[in-house]
Amino acid sequence: MEATITLYVDGGRHDLTVDTRTTLLDALRDRLGVTSPKKGCDHGQCGACTVLLEGRRVVSCLALAVAHDGARVTTAAGLAEEGRLHPVARAFVDHDGFQCGYCTPGQVCSAVGMLEEVAADWPSHVTEGLDAPVRLSDEEIRERMSGNLCRCGAYVNIVAAIREAAR
Amino acid sequence: MKPFDYSRPAEASAAVAAVAGDPGAAYIGGGTNLVDRMKLGVTEPTTLVDVRNLLSDRIEELPDGRIRVGGAVPNSDLAAHPEVRRRFPVLSQALLAGASGQLRNVATTGGNLLQRTRCVYFQNRAMPCNKREPGTGCSAVEGYGRYNAVLGASEHCVATHPSDMAVAMTALGARAHVLGPAGERTVDLPGLHRLPGAEPERDTVLEHGDLITAVDLPHLPLALRSTYRKVRNRASYAFALVSVAAALDVVDGTVVDARVAFGGLAHAPWRAHRAEEALRGGPATEEAFREAGRVELADADTGPDNAFKVPMAVNTLALVLRGLTDEEAR
Known part of the structure; x- marks a missing residue:
């Protein structure tokens, strides 16, 4: 079973025909050659495939491409503007927030989406009280980023990078 | 993954007709659980009917004080909504x-309410599982049992319900609006999710083709002082071993009213009616809280892997109720 859909990826329009089983991740990587989002677990547990879908962070491996016809997708590569790294990506470089780098595009997209959520004053599991403004402590960063695993264990530097980018 | 047709009807009635008339059809909302199950081969729909853009994604305050949550409201938006944070x-x-x-x-x-158990045997097609393939047997009874149910299980299934949201809604007494082939009706929580009995393949009382279009949160001042506590293997991003949703009203050291539901203990979110009964009219003391927990867990059926859940449930309930009492005193 096939369907023809349109995706707007990192500012570019793509019309493509996909098998209905195709995930957004596979459409991006295998059909459009957009390899910034990575396939890790392919079950929504590791976060390596995180992209911004209509501005919100999601795991692209559990999204069916056919269900997101017409959607606007931003990957970590698409966050750069005029050849300059996005401030969050820059902070990952400055703080050595990775080792092998495989999880990094997902971490960066997740952090960008997460900082928007904090700006919108969304509480988290560790936020003290549901009515107080969120203060982005290291504990908050760790909780909010728990959907992104790093097998190299670069968490300390990832937290430092996000802490700086949040300033 | 097996091939499937995909459709996105414009009307809810058309979506219901499409699923009700096709035994191989399933609704898809966010897909975070369904697509995962399809990858695992645990669920193999031949048709997906997408209702994400069809159902309401709004949270409305009704004139009588209820809050109506559209079936497609994402979990993030519901958690962050100012009135939900304040009142629930x-x-x-x-x-x-x-x-x-x-x-x-x-x-x-809607999808959160209908997500399926993460029992490792349910999710593994190589193993017998009565929930996945009725009549094949339950691998969890003699197998890895850390997440197994301790209340309301049957010889056919010892799986636990995975949702946190549903535990809170069960404590609150939320009401699901359901559209089915015969029209609209409502199903209250508790009462939506069922115990396994001899039909563990049925998680809820809903029939094939039924669609949850919205969930109403009741006008419940008691819930102003309510909380959720989840105990798990790690600090974040893990399913509950035991969780407690509770609301408490204490006046002059006496419990006037209480709502309690447990997660992680049963095939359904477990409304603790016995504990509530034990608490009402009694002293708001540590010992009374523990006794209420013991009363609720009196019929617990445990094995070596999950016996820890009984003291964990009692301790967590006592902790939660003490916290709510201290909050009230402030």
């Missing part, structure tokens, strides 16, 4: 204790 802290906290930020941004209210 237990619900916001339950949602925030579940899954990850990415999943909460997609998972819907």
Whole structure:
């Protein structure tokens, strides 16, 4: 079973025909050659495939491409503007927030989406009280980023990078 | 993954007709659980009917004080809604204790209620499982039992319900609006999710083709002082071993009213009617809280892997109720 859909990826329009089983991740990587989002677990547990879908962070491996016809997708590569790294990506470089780098595009997209959520004053599991403004402590960063695993264990530097980018 | 047709009807009635008339059809909302099950081969729909853009994604305050949550409202938005945070802290906290930020941004209210157990045998097609393939047997009874149910299980199934949100809604007494082939009806929580009995393949009382279009949160001042506590293997992004949703009203050291539901203990979110009864009219003391927990867990059936859940449930309930009492005193 096939369907023809349109995706707007990192500012570019793509019309493509996909098998209905195709995930957004596979459409991006295998059909459009957009390899910034990575396939890790392919079950929504590791976060390596995180992209911004209509501005919100999601795991692209559990999204069916056919269900997101017409959607606007931003990957970590698409966050750069005029050849300059996005401030969050820059902070990952400055703080050595990775080792092998495989999880990094997902971490960066997740952090960008997460900082928007904090700006919108969304509480988290560790936020003290549901009515107080969120203060982005290291504990908050760790909780909010728990959907992104790093097998190299670069968490300390990832937290430092996000802490700086949040300033 | 097996091939499937995909459709996105414009009307709810058309969606219901499409699923009700096709035994191989399934609704898809956010897809965070369904697509995963399809990858695992645990669920193999031949048709997906997408209702994400069809159902309401709004949270409305009704004139009588209820809050109506559209079936497609993402978990993130429900958790962050100012009135939900203020009037139903237990619900916001339950949602925030579940899954990850990415999943909460997609998972819907209706889909969260209908997500299926993460029992490792249910999710593994190589193993017998009565829930996945009725009549094949239950691998969990003699197998890895850390997550197994301790209340209301049957010889056919010892799986636990995975949702945090549903535990809070069960404590609150939320009401699901259901559209089926015969029209609209409502189903209250508790009462939506069922115990396994001899039909563990049925998680809920809903029939094939039924669609949850919205969930109403009741006008319940008691819930102003409510909370959710989840105990798990790690600090974040894990399913509950035991969780407690509770609301408490204490006046002059006496419990006037209480709502309690447990997660992680049973095939359904477990409304603790016995504990509530034991608490009402009694002293708001540590010992009374523990006794209420013991009363609720009196019929617990445990094995070596999950016996820890009984003291864990009693301790967590006492901790939660003490916290709510201290909050009231402030």
